[in-house]
Amino acid sequence: xxxxxxxxxxxxxxxxxxxxxxxxxxxxxxxxxxxxxxxxxxxxxxxxxxxxxxxxxxxxxxxxxxxxxxxxxxxxxxxxxxxxxxxxxxxxxxxxxxxxxxxxxxxxxxxxxxxxxxxxxxxxxxxxxxxxxxxxxxxxxxxxxxxxxxxxxxxxxxxxxxxxxxxxxxxxxxxxxxxxxxxxxxxxxxxxxxxxxxxxxxxxxxxxxxxxxxxxxxxxxxxxxxxxxxxxxxxxxxxxxxxxxxxxxxxxxxxxxxxxxxxxxxxxxxxxxxxxxxxxxxxxxxxxx
Amino acid sequence: xxxxxxxxxxxxxxxxxxxxxxxxxxxxxxxxxxxxxxxxxxxxxxxxxxxxxxxxxxxxxxxxxxxxxxxxxxxxxxxxxxxxxxxxxxxxxxxxxxxxxxxxxxxxxxxxxxxxxxxxxxxxxxxxxxxxxxxxxxxxxxxxxxxxxxxxxxxxxxxxxxxxxxxxxxxxxxxxxxxxxxxxxxxxxxxxxxxxxxxxxxxxxxxxxxxxxxxxxxxxxxxxxxxxxxxxxxxxxxxxxxxxxxxxxxxxxxxxxxxxxxxxxxxxxxxxxxxxxxxxxxxxxxxxxxxxxxxxxxxxxxx
Numbered sequence: 001x002x003x004x005x006x007x008x009x010x011x012x013x014x015x016x017x018x019x020x021x022x023x024x025x026x027x028x029x030x031x032x033x034x035x036x037x038x039x040x041x042x043x044x045x046x047x048x049x050x051x052x053x054x055x056x057x058x059x060x061x062x063x064x065x066x067x068x069x070x071x072x073x074x075x076x077x078x079x080x081x082x083x084x085x086x087x088x089x090x091x092x093x094x095x096x097x098x099x100x101x102x103x104x105x106x107x108x109x110x111x112x113x114x115x116x117x118x119x120x121x122x123x124x125x126x127x128x129x130x131x132x133x134x135x136x137x138x139x140x141x142x143x144x145x146x147x148x149x150x151x152x153x154x155x156x157x158x159x160x161x162x163x164x165x166x167x168x169x170x171x172x173x174x175x176x177x178x179x180x181x182x183x184x185x186x187x188x189x190x191x192x193x194x195x196x197x198x199x200x201x202x203x204x205x206x207x208x209x210x211x212x213x214x215x216x217x218x219x220x221x222x223x224x225x226x227x228x229x230x231x232x233x234x235x236x237x238x239x240x241x242x243x244x245x246x247x248x249x250x251x252x253x254x255x256x257x258x259x260x261x262x263x264x265x266x267x268x269x270x271x272x273x274x275x276x277x278x279x280x281x282x283x284x285x286x287x288x289x
Numbered sequence: 290x291x292x293x294x295x296x297x298x299x300x301x302x303x304x305x306x307x308x309x310x311x312x313x314x315x316x317x318x319x320x321x322x323x324x325x326x327x328x329x330x331x332x333x334x335x336x337x338x339x340x341x342x343x344x345x346x347x348x349x350x351x352x353x354x355x356x357x358x359x360x361x362x363x364x365x366x367x368x369x370x371x372x373x374x375x376x377x378x379x380x381x382x383x384x385x386x387x388x389x390x391x392x393x394x395x396x397x398x399x400x401x402x403x404x405x406x407x408x409x410x411x412x413x414x415x416x417x418x419x420x421x422x423x424x425x426x427x428x429x430x431x432x433x434x435x436x437x438x439x440x441x442x443x444x445x446x447x448x449x450x451x452x453x454x455x456x457x458x459x460x461x462x463x464x465x466x467x468x469x470x471x472x473x474x475x476x477x478x479x480x481x482x483x484x485x486x487x488x489x490x491x492x493x494x495x496x497x498x499x500x501x502x503x504x505x506x507x508x509x510x511x512x513x514x515x516x517x518x519x520x521x522x523x524x525x526x527x528x529x530x531x532x533x534x535x536x537x538x539x540x541x542x543x544x545x546x547x548x549x550x551x552x553x554x555x556x557x558x559x560x561x562x563x564x565x566x567x568x569x570x571x572x573x574x575x576x577x578x579x580x581x582x583x584x585x586x587x588x589x590x591x592x
Binding site: 027074099100101104106107108110119120121122123124153154156157158185186187188193194 | 312313314330331332333334336337359360364393394395396397398560561562563566567569570
């Protein structure tokens with residue numbers, strides 16, 4: 001990746017974060033889990049997922065040659081829509097329709113939004129759906145790449161591990177499972193509730209090829225995706241991230257999961273994102289949904 | 290008293306009680322500190338939580354189990370049916386944000402078939418309180434029964450003063466000769482307001498807070514069918530298997546029929562958004578419900 005490309009990705013990520021912050025008012029959103037996967041989302045849609053069918057990120061429903069990205073953790077949908085808006089795949093004005101029944105921009109991904117491959121929100125579903133797509137790509141002899149992004153708390157669900165057993169049995173090396181390892185599930189640290197570590201060893205024991213990287217570094221994302229093609233195995237990328245990344249008053253805090261901020265707080269948070277002031281948050285943010 | 294206060298008090302007074310959650314602590318934030326090892330968070334593992342609840346119940350415990358209603362009732366359904374249902378274990382299921390209360394979450398989080406599927410398990414009781422006061426009034430009887438039970442948790446504050454709960458009985462708020470509204474759960478408040486609108490327009494309107502959908506109060510339904518020209522079933526649930534179906538079953542059991550208008554979700558998920566907008570869009574505001582009831586042609590129901 002050239003320095004210019006890197007700079008462009010960073011600028012895009014910054015604007016996606018602004019979109020996420022704006023979506024955290026008027027009803028709120030899952031801001032922490034959205035901010036943690038911005039680089040991942042921006043990198044995937046800029047450099048990994050080929051959109052052969054045209055402007056739509058899913059290439060249109062009839063394009064069997066395209067790549068797929070499945071967003072299984074669901075709560076990070078503001079990052080997805082922010083990325084779509086920045087890459088010109090979605091009208092930016094639609095983001096203002098967040099939580100209006102007149103549109104379909106709500107707390108979880110859904111296929112009323114062009115580019116969303118599948119709805120999610122119930123955890124542990126899309127690894128299996130992605131495995132089905134990856135299996136058919138193999139059956140048809142395609143070279144499509146299938147990426148599925150899960151949360152780390154989501155790894156509690158047994159269905160994730162069932163999928164890995166089955167996908168490795170079928171040698172689905174066109175399937176890349178990326179874990180947004182932001183260390184939190186809802187309002188608790190994963191290691192304080194249902195410990196996941198040593199996580200790489202668990203994936204290895206299930207037969208996967210595993211890489212562990214800094215999920216906020218575009219250069220390591222580039223290397224990881226370039227190497228996520230080990231033959232005969234599901235390729236896993238554990239992306240170490242920070243929940244709430246980019247906002248000092250949000251980062252790695254148990255009580256900043258689902259947040260509904262005032263307009264003034266949103267203004268301050270956007271300034272904080274740009275390193276100008278530290279935001280003063282007064283809204284109750286330990287909202288458990 | 291809140292749901293959580295009652296839960297903690299009950300568990301402190303009776304050590305058979307354990308509180309479980311699949312990492313949904315909205316209703317039980319203070320339970321870990323109050324109950325110590327009798328608070329069990331299994332993480333995001335609905336099936337495992339139910340299996341463990343069965344194991345705890347085998348040892349004499351009464352687990353009160355929490356998760357979002359759709360994942361509790363559907364993700365773990367076969368575990369509930371097989372581990373709790375077949376063994377008839379006293380595990381008490383608390384389903385959070387059922388029906389419209391999932392507001393902006395979308396179809397994955399919409400529990401609008403829970404009454405139907407939980408009713409379908411032999412021995413399982415199904416309860417749908419109108420508001421937090423009603424919930425807290427009903428729970429002591431629900432939790433002291435030896436049966437497995439599902440409660441559609443409604444933590445919203447109401448402004449109606451409910452009569453004491455009698456196990457298995459509905460709360461007959463008012464009797465009316467033109468129409469009787471049968472409602473459960475969160476929509477009770479709006480049904481009460483719809484009743485007032487219809488009364489201002491000269492109708493005689495009855496209202497029944499169903500409370501218990503299984504066992505169901507046959508007498509309340511049959512009484513309303515005999516007294517009123519029309520029944521209206523109101524529910525944030527699919528038409529299939531919910532109150533509309535319950536009323537049909539009751540009337541058939543008593544060899545009766547009636548004009549019944551169903552205000553329900555028919556065959557679809559509702560449009561997600563902020564709760565007030567959802568009610569407006571889906572036609573469940575007091576004004577919209579009153580208009581539908583007033584304008585319904587008696588032969589074109591079932592919509």
